[in-house]
Amino acid sequence: MNKTTELFAPGHRGCAGCCDALAAKFMLKAVGENCIVVTPTGCLEVFSTPFPESAWNVPWIHSLFENTAAVASGIEAALKALGRKNDTKIMAIGGDGATIDIGIRGLSGAFERGHDFTYVCVDNEAYMNTGVQRSGGTPFAATTTTTPAGKASFGNLRPKKNMPQIMLAHGSPYVATTSIAYPKDMMRKVKKATEITGPTYVHVHAPCTTGWGFDGSKTIELGRLAVQTALWPMMEIENGDITGVHKIRNKRPVEEYLKAQKRFKHLFSIPDGAEIIKKIQELADWNADQYDL
Amino acid sequence: MSSKLCIGGIVEPGSTVINKTGSWRTFKPIYHHEKCIKCGICELSCPESCIIKTEDGYYEIDYDYCKGCGICSNECPRETIEMVLEEK
Amino acid sequence: MSKLTVVEGSYAVAHAAKVCRPDVIPAYPITPQTHIVEELSQFAANGEIGACEYITVESEFSAISALIGASAAGARTYSATTSQGLALMHEVLFNASGMRLPLVMTVANRAMSAPLSIWNDHQDSIAQRDTGWIQLYAEDPQEAADMTPQVYKICEDSKIMLPAMACFDGFILTHVYEPVVLLEQDLTDEFLPPFAPEHILDPSNPKTFGAFADPSIYSEFRYMQELGMSAALKKIETVADEFNEIYGRYYGGLIDGYYLDDAEIVLVAMGSVIGTIKDVLDELRAEGKKVGLLKIRSFRPFPTDAIRNAVKNAAIIVPLDKSISIGKYEGALCTEIKASLYNTKIDIPVLGYMFGHGGRDIPPERIKKIVSEAEKAIVNGITIESSYADLREELL
Numbered sequence: 001m002n003k004t005t006e007l008f009a010p011g012h013r014g015c016a017g018c019c020d021a022l023a024a025k026f027m028l029k030a031v032g033e034n035c036i037v038v039t040p041t042g043c044l045e046v047f048s049t050p051f052p053e054s055a056w057n058v059p060w061i062h063s064l065f066e067n068t069a070a071v072a073s074g075i076e077a078a079l080k081a082l083g084r085k086n087d088t089k090i091m092a093i094g095g096d097g098a099t100i101d102i103g104i105r106g107l108s109g110a111f112e113r114g115h116d117f118t119y120v121c122v123d124n125e126a127y128m129n130t131g132v133q134r135s136g137g138t139p140f141a142a143t144t145t146t147t148p149a150g151k152a153s154f155g156n157l158r159p160k161k162n163m164p165q166i167m168l169a170h171g172s173p174y175v176a177t178t179s180i181a182y183p184k185d186m187m188r189k190v191k192k193a194t195e196i197t198g199p200t201y202v203h204v205h206a207p208c209t210t211g212w213g214f215d216g217s218k219t220i221e222l223g224r225l226a227v228q229t230a231l232w233p234m235m236e237i238e239n240g241d242i243t244g245v246h247k248i249r250n251k252r253p254v255e256e257y258l259k260a261q262k263r264f265k266h267l268f269s270i271p272d273g274a275e276i277i278k279k280i281q282e283l284a285d286w287n288a289d290q291y292d293l
Numbered sequence: 294m295s296s297k298l299c300i301g302g303i304v305e306p307g308s309t310v311i312n313k314t315g316s317w318r319t320f321k322p323i324y325h326h327e328k329c330i331k332c333g334i335c336e337l338s339c340p341e342s343c344i345i346k347t348e349d350g351y352y353e354i355d356y357d358y359c360k361g362c363g364i365c366s367n368e369c370p371r372e373t374i375e376m377v378l379e380e381k
Numbered sequence: 382m383s384k385l386t387v388v389e390g391s392y393a394v395a396h397a398a399k400v401c402r403p404d405v406i407p408a409y410p411i412t413p414q415t416h417i418v419e420e421l422s423q424f425a426a427n428g429e430i431g432a433c434e435y436i437t438v439e440s441e442f443s444a445i446s447a448l449i450g451a452s453a454a455g456a457r458t459y460s461a462t463t464s465q466g467l468a469l470m471h472e473v474l475f476n477a478s479g480m481r482l483p484l485v486m487t488v489a490n491r492a493m494s495a496p497l498s499i500w501n502d503h504q505d506s507i508a509q510r511d512t513g514w515i516q517l518y519a520e521d522p523q524e525a526a527d528m529t530p531q532v533y534k535i536c537e538d539s540k541i542m543l544p545a546m547a548c549f550d551g552f553i554l555t556h557v558y559e560p561v562v563l564l565e566q567d568l569t570d571e572f573l574p575p576f577a578p579e580h581i582l583d584p585s586n587p588k589t590f591g592a593f594a595d596p597s598i599y600s601e602f603r604y605m606q607e608l609g610m611s612a613a614l615k616k617i618e619t620v621a622d623e624f625n626e627i628y629g630r631y632y633g634g635l636i637d638g639y640y641l642d643d644a645e646i647v648l649v650a651m652g653s654v655i656g657t658i659k660d661v662l663d664e665l666r667a668e669g670k671k672v673g674l675l676k677i678r679s680f681r682p683f684p685t686d687a688i689r690n691a692v693k694n695a696a697i698i699v700p701l702d703k704s705i706s707i708g709k710y711e712g713a714l715c716t717e718i719k720a721s722l723y724n725t726k727i728d729i730p731v732l733g734y735m736f737g738h739g740g741r742d743i744p745p746e747r748i749k750k751i752v753s754e755a756e757k758a759i760v761n762g763i764t765i766e767s768s769y770a771d772l773r774e775e776l777l
Binding site for chain 1: 446
């Protein structure tokens, strides 16, 4: 007999220590049962809804990979037209690939049109469902199965696409960054996002045990390190102004974060590894300086 | 699973509970309640939602679903939860 | 007697969509569909479609995706598209039919690029034949308008629950001004009951839509779609009759015939060319030629039994296609008619022609020439099974 009261039910097929399962749990905990969730194709979708089972205790729909925001906008329009919108929250939960890469057209359109919904990007920085291929969310110098390190490459050559800034440019009244390593921060921001009228965006950093190469017990620890190194700044931006920044008490060197993951392991053995680590440190320092972390 | 398929493949909510993921486990978390400060971090940190608060304010694990990831043990500020190799 | 109004074909269809009381209309403009969605957005702006939400999506891909969300949430939906827009929707078309959402979409048939062409043929919707959508083809603006409430009634049937395309020829029918009866609201309310799906996205009864299926269960869902199509075969006929009872107009159910009963030469066609063919047949019948027309109204579900029954006494069958399967060198009607006759005792030659691609005009003389070729083929047999009837050989 299942004893939990959580809206995201156990029995799902997420890996032991899964970041997406944590993200889904926190989001539903924050928003409650009066919501409708849209999820694109991806790990979260596959491990939570193998027919005839579903981990979702709220109404939930998966259509395709790249149309999540458009599906959400149709739901919102329907609830309005049918007089059923009331306090029902519409929440789209997409991975980095679905959000940053293949789904960005529909997401941009839905935000520009101003639908009343919240889009949450759970960013584990690669296409994990298909076997850890590079996405626009993959960080600089990380190896993935399509950006392997080799004699002619140190891994992913480009930095992460700055998705929160893109969503901010749409005039969204609320854009926030958070991490599954800070459940209370994440739940507060997701709840706030759903309570603000209009298209709101929350970008959640989510370390993937399988894709990044670390022990499943360290999922939250890795997320914390990303924040403590300033590689993942957590903030809130309301009506275009930064209104809250998560301050770092003891800033840690990026090596601590990089060393803990297989995807950055090569940086500690290749000839120009130290130089690349220095560049990553510069990215972190820029964040710390830019956002006064 | 009903004997007849629902048109369009509609599924009932929360129905993954029939899938007892506890069988995946290699290491089993064991509580040492004498160290527990009842902070609830373990419960919050569980990706399976299988850590349950008991009436006396401590926490227990629903081993039907616990995959043994060890996040609870890793996150516990008082080393209350020990991961033990499970003999099956 | 219903009042005739001279309006553009697009207006007639937009007006028909309006009286079906859609809740959500996501649409993206594309020639030659634009006038339909412009008229609808004006109706919505005037408050003439109740609380209907008109969504100005950023692509056809999002148009159909928003339809999926809206329909799953319990809304009656409408959209219109064509050609490149329909092709952009391709992936989502499968998704909508697999999720058994009864979306209704008007397709203003247009050729596919490259070369770029904004003019009419049937390549766009024919290319979507296997996506699990019902496809009906109208021959004139009145039929296109009347088809709109009919497809809602067909696809929202609980035994069917499949999306539908109401197809009518771009420019030829979308932009023509003709006297039509604009559908009356009271009659449409009598004809078409409100949309009341069994399952919707609703927090008070939370269901999961769009789970994934492993190999042990996938084929059964496909087969259930086929059962829906089988149910549609019957429903298309009964809905056409019900429409006739309430509005007094009838265009056939799955198929229709013109001089078909004693025809030796049976032309088979869909869409606006039907009108031209009917005029030609009036002339040829006056000359004593036994030529008839089989109008295909439902391309999906394909009315195999009805076709067998309709052509069984012919001497030759002549499918006329505004589409081509490149690499097979024949159009979709030709292929499917031939397939329908195989494994039966019907042994009638099939002589296929393709014409009117990319908007090329189909004058009556071309139909007459095809008929005379068919007459020769009855005597001499078929040498070429399928060919273009209007190829400009001098350019090749």
